Amino acid sequence: MNIKKKIRLIVSLTIIFIPFFxxxxxxxxxxxxxxxxxxxxxxxxxxxxxxxxxxxxxxxxxxxxxxxxxxxxxxxxxxxxxxxxxxxxxxxxxxxxxxxxxxxxxxxxxxxxxxxxxxxxxxxxxxxKEPSFKEEKIVAKSKNKSFIILIDPGHGGSDNGATGYYGLKEKDVNLDIAKRMKEYLKKELKGNTGVKIYMTREEDVYISLPERVQMAKDINADVFFSIHTNSSLTMRPDADGFETYYSGIKEELVFLPSSPPGEVLDEEVKGDTSLSRILEDLNTTSAVDESRILADFVQERLAERLLTPDRGTKRRGFYVLRYTPMPAILTEIGFLCNPNVELNLRDAEVRQAIAESLAKGLLDYLKFRDVI
Ligand SMILES: [Zn+2]
Missing domain, CATH: 3.30.457.10 (Copper amine oxidase-like, N-terminal domain)
Known part of the structure; x- marks a missing residue:
């Protein structure tokens, strides 16, 4: 059999079998x-x-x-x-x-x-099948109510977060990107008064993790969006990539536990859940699902723009994710312990690109939920 015939045979077999697969x-x-x-x-x-x-x-x-x-x-x-x-x-x-x-x-x-x-x-x-299937039992509010976004630049004040080899501080990177993200969102949402955007801090001040969670509860936020810059425990200069976290579980507590002492790798909560009530009702698990969906949108948008490795979306019980009742994500935009990344993050254009990607991921989610 000559090569053309072979190709034709393969093509026709593929056409026959593709539907079954x-x-x-x-x-x-x-x-x-x-x-x-x-x-x-x-x-x-x-x-x-x-x-x-x-x-x-x-x-x-x-x-x-x-x-x-x-x-x-x-x-x-x-x-x-x-x-x-x-x-x-x-x-x-x-x-x-x-x-x-x-x-x-x-x-x-x-x-x-x-x-x-x-x-x-x-x-x-x-x-x-219908192109996209949306469950109606969802966190998004009806259109005549405001949809409230709380952007949370990690660390601040006496808490620097990670520090780069050349001295760039995580708290400053997080705040700058958060501000740019807010500006971009405001621009994109133009006259849409149905969406309100708040920040846990607009300057270099210390705010504890329980205070951040409390703020989200007090303003009745619909989305909690935390921005961080990563560092490896051993300050590995070759650590690289971006990732977005959501919590696999939400806990409701009358009194929030105090923040765990400062860790290099942010605020992971360890241990005792026996004092807390683990919620298994559908509303709360749906906040977990919503967090995962939002995390996917954000990670996809970052992957479109960044050349660093895509480390994916991951589940982890960070304090601010676990104790906020609404959909909540925490994105780690890059490793500050990597000197190349640190140099890139000093560039305002890079920070702007990251901020826009984060905003676009959030806008994708708002569209998906028919908020805008
Ligand atoms: Zn951090």
Missing amino acids: CFALNIREEIKERKIPTYLIENNSYISLKSLLKILGAEDSWGRVEDRVFIKHQDMEIKFKVNSTQVFIDKKVEYLAVPVKEVEGEILIPVDDFSNILSGVSVASRIS
Whole structure:
């Protein structure tokens, strides 16, 4: 067979097989792509039954009798029960590692187990799916109320944060970028009076972490956005890249715990959660999901503009993320212990580019939530 024929054969085989590959159901992939909220219960990730029906394209072909759920998907019947680990696919039984749950009338499906069980199932509705699916149970407020953003430049006053090899201080970088971000947002939002932007500090002053959290609560912020510049514990000059954090858990406390003593790597909270009430209700887990979505938008925008390594979005219980009840992220824009990065951060154009990327990520989120 000559080369042209070979290519033609490969092309036609690809055309025949691509649809089958595309339609193989991958729940994890669908969740990511459609930005479906997930709920974390005892370290297991769940989605609502409604979301599962959307993914399967089975919104009109399911039923519920007390705690039993029946889903008709193409020629197949899927049956399961609240608080049970059994799932019947047609007549065949499969077992989940954790049971299906019901919380406040909402049936929740364990993601990992269902992904595995349904991985062999094809989904015909894939091609006609709606372009983006937005859960309505969301933190964003109705349009006639203001949407409040609190930008938090990390450190300040006696707390320098990280210090670079040539002496540049993290607190100054954070504040400058925060101010530029606010200006850019104001410009982009023009006359939109529905969005209000505040900062935890506008000058070089010390504010404790509990005070920052309290401020977010007092002004009833919808988004808490913390800006930091990283440093490795050992001041490694080759440490490089940017990352955005969100907390995997939110805690509600009547009295906020005092700040942990200053660490090089910011404010990670360690240890005792026994005194605190870990919230598992849907509202709070949805603030976790929202934080993750916002973090993804911001990280993507930084990746578009920065040439340094993309270290991704990560979960971590930083104080200001854990104790703020609203969606909250903390972005580390680069490593100050890296002399090259330090030199770049001295350049106002670089700081402006970073500030604009952060603002664009936030604007993406506001658009996604129909705030603007
Ligand atoms: Zn910091």
